[in-house]
Amino acid sequence: MTKFSELELSPSLLKSVKRMGFEEATPIQAKTIPLSLQGKDIIGQAQTGTGKTAAFGIPLIEKIDPKNPHIQGIIIAPTRELAIQVSEELYKIGYDARARVLAVYGGQDIQRQIKALKKGPQIIVGTPGRILDHINRRTLKLDQVHTLILDEADEMLNMGFIDDIEAILSSVPEDRQTLLFSATMPDPIRRIAERFMKNPETIKVKTKEMTVPLIEQYFVKVYEREKFDVLSRLIDVQSPELAIVFGRTKRRVDELANALNLRGYIAEGIHGDLSQAKRISVLRKFKEGKVDVLVATDVAARGLDISGVTHVYNYDIPQDPESYVHRIGRTGRAGKEGMAITFVSPREMGYLRTVEQTTKKRMMPMRPPSIDEAFEGQQRVSMERINEILNEGNLDQYVTVAKELLEGNDPLLVIAAALKLMTKEPDNTPVHITEERPLPMKKDFQRSSKKDSQKSSYRRGKQSSSSYGNKNRKPKRAERRP
Ligand SMILES: Nc1ncnc2c1ncn2[C@@H]1O[C@H](COP(=O)(O)OP(=O)(O)OP(=O)(O)O)[C@@H](O)[C@H]1O
Numbered sequence: 275m276t277k278f279s280e281l282e283l284s285p286s287l288l289k290s291v292k293r294m295g296f297e298e299a300t301p302i303q304a305k306t307i308p309l310s311l312q313g314k315d316i317i318g319q320a321q322t323g324t325g326k327t328a329a330f331g332i333p334l335i336e337k338i339d340p341k342n343p344h345i346q347g348i349i350i351a352p353t354r355e356l357a358i359q360v361s362e363e364l365y366k367i368g369y370d371a372r373a374r375v376l377a378v379y380g381g382q383d384i385q386r387q388i389k390a391l392k393k394g395p396q397i398i399v400g401t402p403g404r405i406l407d408h409i410n411r412r413t414l415k416l417d418q419v420h421t422l423i424l425d426e427a428d429e430m431l432n433m434g435f436i437d438d439i440e441a442i443l444s445s446v447p448e449d450r451q452t453l454l455f456s457a458t459m460p461d462p463i464r465r466i467a468e469r470f471m472k473n474p475e476t477i478k479v480k481t482k483e484m485t486v487p488l489i490e491q492y493f494v495k496v497y498e499r500e501k502f503d504v505l506s507r508l509i510d511v512q513s514p515e516l517a518i519v520f521g522r523t524k525r526r527v528d529e530l531a532n533a534l535n536l537r538g539y540i541a542e543g544i545h546g547d548l549s550q551a552k553r554i555s556v557l558r559k560f561k562e563g564k565v566d567v568l569v570a571t572d573v574a575a576r577g578l579d580i581s582g583v584t585h586v587y588n589y590d591i592p593q594d595p596e597s598y599v600h601r602i603g604r605t606g607r608a609g610k611e612g613m614a615i616t617f618v619s620p621r622e623m624g625y626l627r628t629v630e631q632t633t634k635k636r637m638m639p640m641r642p643p644s645i646d647e648a649f650e651g652q653q654r655v656s657m658e659r660i661n662e663i664l665n666e667g668n669l670d671q672y673v674t675v676a677k678e679l680l681e682g683n684d685p686l687l688v689i690a691a692a693l694k695l696m697t698k699e700p701d702n703t704p705v706h707i708t709e710e711r712p713l714p715m716k717k718d719f720q721r722s723s724k725k726d727s728q729k730s731s732y733r734r735g736k737q738s739s740s741s742y743g744n745k746n747r748k749p750k751r752a753e754r755r756p
């Protein structure tokens with residue numbers, strides 16, 4: 275374990291890092307910080323939730339000249355939410371060094387951004403489109419930039435942002451330092467990335483599995499039409515603190531959020547068709563715990579750091595293994611435990627195997643809970659609440675009526691009645707979820723993936739280089755109760 279004090283950082287940085295509650299550097303931070311301070315180009319790959327933001331953020335802040343009022347560092351992120359989050363983390367890291375950080379992203383008033391840009395920010399965090407927009411308007415001058423960072427690099431190159439990114443790169447001095455980070459880095463993407471880097475050093479935190487060991491991973495085999503009941507029961511049994519449910523399409527996300535509300539859960543959906551203000555407000559409510567279940571498309575999967583997410587449900591199995599890694603990585607962050615449950619229809623088992631092959635981790639089968647188990651789960655939630663209230667004490671005001679209740683009544687039944695009052699009973703309110711077709715059957719498992727991986731045009735949806743042969747896996751695995 276490396277202490278931050280061993281990394282030759284300036285006192286103001288150490289002060290900020292301490293204020294953030296970081297004691298020891300995570301492995302990716304311990305490896306990246308010294309090399310980055312030497313000015314090396316870096317491709318950094320480490321599991322979700324292991325502190326990649328600070329791994330590039332700390333050395334960047336260290337290299338900012340506080341007296342220079344020009345932009346010296348630029349960070350590009352795939353989504354607006356992530357740009358905001360990264361800028362907030364950079365602000366905290368640079369607090370004592372007084373580094374000025376600004377987020378620029380689409381959906382926000384451009385005049386306001388132009389005004390803010392005139393105030394001399396030293397670090398810009400933004401999405402590719404809006405950064406390019408500012409470059410074209412000449413409201414963003416990048417001629418003094420010495421460091422450029424692509425967070426979730428593979429996703430941005432994947433999403434077709436490559437042209438935008440190349441255009442941004444051409445506005446930044448050539449002798450800059452370039453850094454790329456992600457939890458996943460498929461080979462074709464890495465090769466594209468290397469085109470605009472100078473002898474990049476790859477820093478890969480060596481782990482057996484691509485996913486975090488603190489995330490327990492399960493799959494539930496379930497037919498499309500049964501998925502919603504299974505989801506409701508799982509939520510009842512597992513009673514997550516905060517949960518994210520991933521759906522494949524925007525329509526699905528809207529329908530799921532509505533259906534969950536009809537059944538008495540506090541849920542909201544988030545996807546790319548919502549206004550920016552709405553997306554931000556949904557996320558804020560989720561972070562504050564005013565929404566218990568966030569239903570999302572992959573939009574929310576990349577990089578978002580929300581503490582308290584204990585469960586991730588993949589209502590639809592993701593099409594490619596990288597999405598899976600990022601989705602389930604919304605739990606089990608910064609040393610906390612988490613659980614990920616993936617629904618898979620019988621026809622989609624090939625995708626499950628593809629995911630397992632890439633992550634090098636097997637998912638355990640989980641049996642869908644019965645209505646009785648869901649009901650019992652909810653009663654247990656009530657029981658825990660009662661225990662908490664008993665521990666808190668302060669019940670004097672209730673004692674008189676409690677005595678009255680117990681007079682002439684069986685105490686067991688009195689408690690049962692109280693439980694009934696506070697327990698969410700199984701709810702079969704009919705809901706409408708349009709059936710999605712399962713992903714196309716994987717027929718050709720045997721085809722060599724080597725040739726595929728040579729293609730430079732890696733795109734979402736196409737079979738990636740990580741697809742694999744139809745290997746037999748051990749047939750029997752003990753099923754676990756939810
Ligand atoms: N050294 C540290 N000690 C304790 N907590 C840390 C440390 N470094 C980062 N964290 C915290 O860990 C959480 C996850 O960090 P971060 O979002 O940077 O992960 P990531 O590796 O970028 O994950 P992802 O691949 O999902 O983007 C954040 O809340 C961050 O503040």
Ligand SMILES: [Mg+2]
Nearest residue numbers: 326327425577
């Ligand atoms: Mg990140």
